[in-house]
Every structure is written in structure tokens, then in C-alpha cells.
Amino acid sequence: DRHVVVVGASLAGTRAVEGLRALGHAGHITLIGAEAELPYDRPPLSKDLLKSDWSDDAVAGFRLTSAEALTAAGVELKLGVAATGLDTVARVVRLADGTSVGYDVLIIATGAIARPSPWRPESGVFQLRTLADSRAIAEQLRTGAPLVVVGGGFIGTEIAAAAVGFGCSVTVVDPVAEPMARIVGPDVAGSLVGLHERHGAQARFGVGVTDIRGKLGALEVLLDDGSTIDTAAAVVGIGSIPCIDWLEGSGLTLGNGVLTDGMLRAVGADDVFAIGDVARWPHPGRGVEVRAEHWTNASDQARYVATALTGGVSEPYGSTDYVWSDQYDWKVHTIGWRDPNGSSALVRDLARDGKTAVVHSNGAGEPTGVVTVNWVRGLNLARRLLAAGDPAERIVAELEQLA
Ligand code: FAD
Numbered sequence: 001d002r003h004v005v006v007v008g009a010s011l012a013g014t015r016a017v018e019g020l021r022a023l024g025h026a027g028h029i030t031l032i033g034a035e036a037e038l039p040y041d042r043p044p045l046s047k048d049l050l051k052s053d054w055s056d057d058a059v060a061g062f063r064l065t066s067a068e069a070l071t072a073a074g075v076e077l078k079l080g081v082a083a084t085g086l087d088t089v090a091r092v093v094r095l096a097d098g099t100s101v102g103y104d105v106l107i108i109a110t111g112a113i114a115r116p117s118p119w120r121p122e123s124g125v126f127q128l129r130t131l132a133d134s135r136a137i138a139e140q141l142r143t144g145a146p147l148v149v150v151g152g153g154f155i156g157t158e159i160a161a162a163a164v165g166f167g168c169s170v171t172v173v174d175p176v177a178e179p180m181a182r183i184v185g186p187d188v189a190g191s192l193v194g195l196h197e198r199h200g201a202q203a204r205f206g207v208g209v210t211d212i213r214g215k216l217g218a219l220e221v222l223l224d225d226g227s228t229i230d231t232a233a234a235v236v237g238i239g240s241i242p243c244i245d246w247l248e249g250s251g252l253t254l255g256n257g258v259l260t261d262g263m264l265r266a267v268g269a270d271d272v273f274a275i276g277d278v279a280r281w282p283h284p285g286r287g288v289e290v291r292a293e294h295w296t297n298a299s300d301q302a303r304y305v306a307t308a309l310t311g312g313v314s315e316p317y318g319s320t321d322y323v324w325s326d327q328y329d330w331k332v333h334t335i336g337w338r339d340p341n342g343s344s345a346l347v348r349d350l351a352r353d354g355k356t357a358v359v360h361s362n363g364a365g366e367p368t369g370v371v372t373v374n375w376v377r378g379l380n381l382a383r384r385l386l387a388a389g390d391p392a393e394r395i396v397a398e399l400e401q402l403a
Pocket of ligand 1: 008009010035044081082083084110112113155243292293294295324325326
């Protein structure tokens with residue numbers, strides 16, 4: 001039976017090895033991860049865990065698996081050691097400790113890191129991708145000192161909401177006028193800005209950061225409109241970059257991730273797959289190559305490849321395209337995607353009772369996605385209708401009836 005090596009021991013990697021065993025793969029499995037930590041879930045890092053008491057129980061609740069479970073599944077676990085190179089001809093992964101591991105099948109699940117801050121004051125700039133990052137930010141928030149969040153995307157605004165909860169005076173800065181509009185559309189993006197302002201966070205959108213100077217406790221954030229914000233600390237959340245450095249020279253097709261075919265097989269080598277935040281694949285619905293950075297996609301791609309390797313699946317990977325975000329007491333959910341050249345129909349207004357839904361269509365009027373706020377029943381209905389291929393008008397009408 002073939003030896004499957006999985007590089008990257010987080011959501012995608014863990015779900016892949018679990019899936020392989022669950023679906024009957026009998027051969028050897030090796031799971032290699034750069035972090036010394038047992039695999040853990042990342043969404044809570046900007047949500048529940050950030051606000052938690054950081055007790056052992058709180059942290060343990062967000063582990064994806066245990067050493068015992070992996071041992072019981074016969075998975076050889078190598079944590080705290082990064083892969084540094086790949087030879088796809090000899091079928092060998094080189095590791096940072098100087099050893100190497102041969103494979104019959106390789107699954108690349110190395111995810112992404114936070115895009116490094118271009119601004120480097122002496123100290124006081126935080127970023128969020130790992131458990132250690134979240135703990136450091138949590139400690140800072142507990143001081144109640146002023147905070148600037150650079151980047152008004154989901155992660156930045158979730159941190160802002162948590163910081164407000166700790167009594168910090170918070171300013172969110174983003175060069176884009178409506179940073180979340182790309183995903184949720186202008187209606188919901190506008191409501192989200194209002195939500196943050198009502199809670200006392202300041203939004204400085206449409207203004208870029210030119211520099212951050214000073215040190216923790218006494219930072220200056222310089223903006224391109226000539227103004228300066230004095231603050232104690234800053235969190236820089238300006239996107240992520242895929243972990244592909246270790247694959248240079250391997251013959252794989254790299255560039256904003258590892259390019260795969262529709263079955264998630266890496267282009268450029270046999271028996272190599274890429275899944276999760278590191279994978280860029282031709283999205284069947286969107287007609288373009290996509291690198292998704294969402295929990296459900298990482299989990300689904302892992303299951304898909306595990307199924308393929310155990311003899312199932314002949315269809316290309318069809319994406320779920322499901323994302324959520326928690327901001328204060330709001331739950332934002334999106335299914336599908338938003339075509340910037342398309343249109344959006346607001347089904348239910350937030351002002352009425354705090355629930356909303358927006359249906360996105362592409363330039364040809366076909367529905368591509370739905371966003372809901374605080375309305376899980378609407379979300380579930382929309383998910384069913386989208387999957388059934390119903391036209392946009394029908395989805396809007398059914399949602400209106402449910403409302
Ligand atoms: P990752 O989780 O990035 O894991 C990759 C692993 O590979 C890491 O442990 C890394 O150390 C390791 N690695 C990297 N390079 C190497 C190497 N050379 N050798 C060995 N190991 C290596 N998604 C949602 O859908 N909803 C949310 O609300 C949400 N919230 C989020 C909040 C935060 C703060 C963050 C950071 C992410 C959030 N996400 C959310 C995204 C979601 O967590 C990711 O999509 C998911 O973690 C992707 O899993 P992955 O296994 O592909 O990659």
C-alpha cells in the first residue's frame with residue numbers, strides 16, 4: 001500500500017489523514033508540520049479564543065485532534081519540523097532537521113501566513129495567524145490600551161470587535177472605502193461599518209497607512225491624508241500569502257499558491273496534490289483559478305483528495321464557497337461568491353429586525369451567491385435553492401416569503 005506524506009498539519013492536513021483512514025487507506029501515513037503545536041482551528045483565534053480566559057480547557061477545545069487519536073490511526077506525526085524542499089523525481093521531501101521522507105503520494109497542505117507588515121517600528125505591531133499570535137494579541141487587548149487595526153477585512157474587524165469588548169479605543173484603517181464589500185456587497189458592508197461605529201470603533205476607510213513609528217505603548221500611525229493616529233499598539237491584517245517557498249525548484253507550477261487541475265492534482269508532478277489555503281485550482285462555477293482561504297474549502301478539499309486516493313470520485317472538485325464571520329453579536333454568512341460586474345438584490349433589510357439577505361447575480365443575471373446576517377433559516381433556504389440552480393428571482397421571492 002502506498003505511503004502518503006502530508007505536509008502541513010493544520011485543518012487541511014489533519015482532515016486529509018483522518019479521511020484517508022476513515023475511507024480505508026491501509027498504507028503508511030506521515031503528517032509533517034512546521035508548528036510544534038498539535039493541530040488547532042484558526043477561526044477561533046480572532047473570535048472565541050481571543051476573548052476567552054486562555055485556560056488549558058479553553059485552548060484544548062479548539063484542537064483539531066489529539067496525539068492519541070493520530071497514534072491510534074497509525075499516523076506518523078512529525079511536528080515542529082518544516083519541509084524545506086521537494087524532489088518530485090526521486091519522490092522525496094527534505095526537512096529542516098536534515099532528514100528526508102520518501103513518498104508514493106504527497107499532499108501539500110502548507111496553507112498561508114499573514115502577509116508581513118511592511119511597517120516595522122521598534123515594537124508594538126501584531127499580526128494574527130497562529131495560536132501564539134492570538135495569545136499575544138489577547139494579552140495586549142487586556143491592557144485596554146488604544147489599538148489601531150490596519151486592514152478592514154473579516155479578521156481585522158473581528159479583532160476590532162474583540163478589542164472594543166476589552167474597553168480599548170479602536171480605529172480601523174483601510175485604503176479601500178468599503179473593505180468588506182468585495183465579499184458581502186455594498187449593502188451589508190455599509191451596515192457592518194455602522195455596526196462598528198455604534199459600538200464605538202472608528203472607521204478610517206479610504207485612507208492608506210504610510211508608516212508606523214515608535215514602539216509599544218507609544219506608536220504613531222502615519223496616514224496618506226497627512227494625519228497621524230497616536231496609539232499604543234497596532235494589528236496589521238492585510239491578507240495572507242501561501243507557503244510555497246519550500247517548493248521552489250520542484251517543478252510544480254507556483255504563483256499565488258500551488259496550481260492544480262480540477263481534481264486538485266498539482267500541475268508539474270505525478271501523485272502530488274494540493275489542498276486548503278495553499279491550493280489554486282480551476283473553480284468550475286467561476287471559470288477562473290481560485291485560491292480560497294476558507295475553513296470549509298480546506299476541509300472539503302481534504303475529504304475530496306482522501307476520497308480520490310481511496311478509489312472514489314471522478315468528478316472535478318466542486319467548491320462549497322461558504323464563509324462566516326462573527327462581529328459583535330452579528331453572524332455574517334456567505335455562500336457562493338460575488339461578481340464585481342454583477343448585481344445584488346437586497347431581500348430583507350437589517351433595519352427591520354436585524355436580519356438581512358442579499359442575493360448576488362453575475363453579469364448574465366444568474367445567481368452566484370447569497371449573504372445573510374443573523375438569519376440562518378434564510379441561509380439554509382438560499383443554500384438549497386442555489387444548489388438546485390434556481391434563478392435569482394425565484395431565490396429572492398422564496399426568501400421574501402420566508403421573511
Ligand atoms: P493553515 O491553517 O494555514 O495551515 C497550514 C499549516 O502548514 C500550518 O500549521 C503551517 O505551520 C504549516 N506549514 C507551512 N509551511 C510548512 C512547511 N514548509 N513544512 C511543514 N509545515 C508547514 N475561515 C472561515 O471560513 N471562516 C472564518 O471565520 C475564519 N476565520 C479565520 C480567522 C483567523 C484568525 C485565521 C488566521 C483564519 C481564519 N479562517 C476562517 C481561514 C481558515 O482558518 C483557513 O482557511 C484554514 O486554516 C486553512 O487551513 P489549511 O490547513 O489549508 O492551512
